[in-house]
Amino acid sequence: MTTLRVVVDELIGDAPGGSLRYAEELTRQIIATAPPGCEVEGIVSNVPQETLDDLTARLPGIARLVRLPLARRELIMAWQSGLALPGAGGMIHAPTLLAPLRKHDRVNDGDQIAVTIHDVVPWTYPESLSSTTVIWQKAMAKRARKHADAVVVPTHAVADRLAEFVDLGDRVRVIGGAPATTLRLPADADERAARLGLPGRYALTLGSIMPRKGLVPLIRGIARPEAQSIPLLIAGPDRYGEGSATGVAAAAGLPEDRVRALGYLDDADLAVVLDRATVFVYPSLAEGFGLPIVEAFKFGTPVIHSDDPALVEVAAGASLIVERPSRPDDTDGYAERLAEAIGRVLTDDTLRSRLSILSADRARAFSWRDSAERVWQLHADL
Template sequence: MATPAPTGVGRYTHELTRALIATAPRGCSVEGIVSALPQDKIDVLTDRLPGLGDLHRTTLPRRELATAWQLGIAPTLATGMIHAPGLLAPLVKHDTATDGTQIVVTVHDTLAWTHPKSLTPATVAWNKVMLKRARKHADAVVVPSHAVAARLADIVDLGDRVRVIGGAASEDLVVPDDADERAERLGLPSSFLLTIGSLDPRRGLTDLITALGLPGAPDLPLLILGPDSWGELTVASVADEAGLPDDRVRALGVVDDADLAVLLDRATVFVHPGRHEGFGLPIVEAFRFGTPVVHSDDAALVEVSANAGVAVELTGKGYPERLAAALSDTLADGEQLRRLGILAQDRERAFSWRDSAERVWQLHADL
């Protein structure tokens, strides 16, 4: 989260930590443990997290720290209530009853077991070792959805230590005053489809691009929040294979929150075609702006959407055809678009980082 535009776990860490600071019970404070970062990145962290107590910097860079904790070598500072936003944690034997040390980790997905090709071999191996350490030493394991909890139960027996605590859209995600200028710079058309992700097969982006090339599919441009390639695949080559002209599909890469807000606010429909997701935060972010959403019926996305979007069946052949039909039907029905916009904003109010943080504090109080 020390980078200018953190994504994934970095964004989760920032938002949860900020909320934990704001909701800290009387007599409690939030401190941080980081790898041996340079001082400029330490300054970024402290600036982005006002109210943070001490920031403990280990002597090891991140890679070496991950290896040390993988081997069960933990520095002496690893005491107190430790809440890790991932599996990177000092998972060692400890006595909660004697010194009050608690270790809670977070598992965002099960890709290392279900979709190992989405990760590097080293990352897969590290995750598997760390989950074994979590099974032995973690006092609790947080997951973002019941879908991940169910998948995790098929992999490891954690007993009653699993807690479902999801995320939310950032309160900073608001349409900026210079929205028109940003829209012009981004080259936004008057109507467009928006999606997020890469060409990793589990993200379903290839399915979506293929769908847009089918007869009867909506003739709207697709903007992608994500990279323009994955391995040897490129967005341009997939679009060409689908028979789409060069200007129909465009990858925007990583954008800042202000640009993201403009994109989500002005999109005609947000599409989340994912085949295997952990939570589906982009859906919640789209809901924040009342943007209609069409998504796959992946368990995590259905859980987050709760019928506020249009779910498209993944199972069986013809997924791109079903996506195309769902998009065409939704876009052709003005009343449906209006209804989805209302449902979206209602559903988004069910998610709050403050609520997530309070549940984390309660989890530690219960241990």
């Protein structure tokens, strides 16, 4: 029996985020697509039995979970130092950089390690992460350069940019993600829409007001006449640092009902909000994949986004693209371009209909099953 061991420690966190969603969806499909004669084990830090039982329930079909002797914090430090731990060998796939990256013998012992780097933010926008996270990510990327047999990235754009910072040679493989399988319209969609107070038409975005996400110029763009007075709903946290999205809106002279922070939404609420949005706007300046636009595609929602290379690659012509600021002080210009794009979608019925059709069609290109099968093929090639 051939065993693929997946590091599933990312699943023990309760904070919502793309890496948790990616790890859980991919692992489930790796289990579901296991070739004949193959099985999947999970590797996890030293968690309580209750957490282990929960993980087993969330990953149906997993052969077993291997609990390592160290708690998560200690495991992170141990693997950063290259410390060998019992139970962390064999054929390993890590949906993040958290992996036992150390010298091993792939040819004679059959050991192999594939890790995942989701973006180049630690190098390009380090201020958007904690200093500890930046140091750890860079250190683990260096370990991957020395010891990983393959490095998975979500887009060719990330592969190209990553090569500027870490020389991984020909070991990089592009395997993207897909919308969550749990992101679907619930039977009580009307009741949820009423509870959320969704207006008849609205622009939707996702994220916080950290500079990299581009929400501040978007909010300022909503204040411009080109945006046709459409309300902006924001899925995600209202506050970032000392500021808030509603505070930015107030400073831009917008009334309270023009910009609303919805906070974190469960998948059912998010599906309703995405499905009923007039347009989804994603002004982020730097992404690795851009899962939010793929989620919007799933519901045939017209999408506007920045010309970040990863977003352009993922959208593949199914969206309206807005040029990012050419320099840090060009936020007013970016706000104007975003407002103009929103105005175009709102006033041009033909464009809006075409974007909706392209969006729904593009969504069919993304499948967790396909991603998982490519992971199996990657390890077979190694």
